[in-house]
Amino acid sequence: MKDPLLEQVQNDVATEQQYRDGIPRIAAGFFLIITMLLQMNGNGNTFVMFVPLMPTIIESLRKRFTYPRIGYAKVRDRGSMRKYSLWAVGILLLVGAAVFFINQVSPGTIPQENHQPLLLMWATAIIVVLLGIMVFTSRSNIMATLNAMGVVAIANRFFVLGLHRDALYVVMIAFGAFLLLSGLYSLLSFVKEYPVLTDE
Amino acid sequence: MNSEETITKASVEDIDRIIHEPARLNIMLYLYVVENADFVYLLHKTGLSKGNLSVHLQKLEANGYLEIMKEFLNRKPHTMVRLTQRGRDAFTAYRESLLNILQ
Structure with a gap:
């Protein structure tokens, strides 16, 4: 689709x-809060079971709030956006591999107690970008990548400063709460703006 | 009448009148940018009334430009619509002939 007008219409529809509706942000915030709470309570790896639940949560919220108002449309695949998101995942994988390599070459660079939280942050960053690929709009991809970079930056900052890891979890919970609240605000505005429409 | 005028006149007469109607053009445009969509999406995007939208959809379906699939979701009727390949080709041809006339 080379026509700028058609591309604009497609982008508007996708957005x-x-x-x-803010629903992907609600889901991402919820996921981040649950993950960090589990981590604080020593159940760090159980967050994996929430990953397959994410699409179901997003879809059930959309059935309740989005589709009755603006209807459902399956947006056409846009190769360039997918390529951009895959680059983001690739860069995150490379960062992870580099950190692993540095730790193998000079053990002790990253203290042992920071291994699991660092792995968790890295996995969270990947999941946030994957969510961006799933919802699949240029804006959500940019948001997802910025969020992922934020997650990695916050984690590194804490380890560099040598702060207690619980403080890191509290910051991540605050970040999740910000995503959740901003998503809820968007959802409320969306519900106010669009009345419910019905089929024939 | 020179050759340029002949081409322009011929192009105007070639315009697909099924698509040229503003409501149907709107429907075709919003279906062209998606794989498929439901009736509520078209109601929302076109701003047409339900009856009006149904009539235009039937006309486009009768010309083979789109496919209408009716189903029941939670005991409520739910209509899915998608452009056929013929509909996509017709929209592309319409767009090209309109651009040719305007250039």
Whole structure:
């Protein structure tokens, strides 16, 4: 699709269908809070079971709030956006591999007690980008990548400063709460703006 | 009448009148940018009334431009619509002929 007008219409439809309701942000915030709470309580790896639940949560919220108002449309695949997101995942994988390599070459660079939280942050960053690929709009991809970079930056900052890891979890919970609240605000505005429409 | 005028006149007459109607053009445009969509999506995007939208959809379906699939979701009727390949080709041809006339 080379026509700029058609591309603009497609972007508008994709943004309205997949971003404007704030539901992906609600899901991402919820996921981040649950993950960090589990980590604080020593159940760090159980967050994995929430990953397959994410699409179900997003879809059930959309059935309740989004589709009755603006309808459902399956947005056409846009190769360039997918490529951009895959680059983001690739860079995150490389960062992870580099950290692993540095730790193998000179053991002790990253203290042992920081291994698991660092792995968790890295996995969270990957999942946030994957969520961006799933919801699939240019804006959500940019948001997801910025969020992922934020997660990695916050984690590194804490380890460099040598702060207690619980403080890191509290910051991540605050970050999750910010995503959740901003998503809820978007959802409320969306519900106010669009009345419920019905089929024939 | 020179050759340029002949081409322009011929192009205007070639315009697909099924698509050229504003409501149907809107429907075709919003279906062109998606794989498929439901009736509520088209109601929302076009701003047409339900009856009006149904009539235009039937006309486009009768010309083979789109496919309408009716189903029941939670005992409520749910209509899915998608452009056929013929509909996509017709929309592309319409767009090209309109651009040719305007250039």
